[in-house]
Amino acid sequence: MPIWSRLTDRLFPTRPTRLTRPGQPTGPRGEAIVARFLKRRGYRILQRNARNRFGEVDLLTLDPDQRTLVLVEVKAREVPDASPAATDLLPEWRVTPQKQRRLTALAAQLARQHQWTNRPWRFDVVGIDLPPKPHKPMIRHHPAAFESHL
DSSP states (O other), X not given: OOHHHHHXXXXXXXXXXXXXXXXSOXXXXXXHHHHHHHHHTTOEEEEEEEEETTEEEEEEEEOTTSSOEEEEEEEEEEOSSSSOOTTSOOGGXXXXXXXXXXXXXXXXXXXXXXXXXXXXXXXXXXXXXXXXXXXXXXXXXXXXXXXXXX
C-alpha cells in the first residue's frame, strides 16, 4: 500500500455509514415497506424517487383526501435487535433544515412542471427501523413534519 494511502487512512479513517443486508440496501428496502404502509392507509403513490435539479424525494403521493399532494422523505436504519435503545438517534431526525429547503425547492419545481400549483402540498417524514427477521419493522409517520411556503 502506498504511503499516501496509509497516511490518509490514518488521518481520515473510513467508517460504514449504514449497515446493509445481503440483497437489498437499507434505503430502497425501507422505501418499499413505507410505500406499502401508505397504500394500506389510502395514499396513492404517484412517483417513486422523483428527481429534478434540486434533488430527489423518496415518494410523491396523493393524500387519502384525493386533493393534497404529499412529498414523503423516508429515513431507514437497521437495528441489531427488535428493541432499539431509547437513546438512539431516530433516523427521521436526519431531515435537516438544509434538506427541508431542498425538498421545498424540489416540490415547487414539480408543481410548475406538472401544473399542480393550485393544489395543497404537505411534507411528511417517515422513520423506519429494520430489525432482523422475524421481527416486524417499526414505522413512525410524521404528517406535516415541516412547514413550507409553496
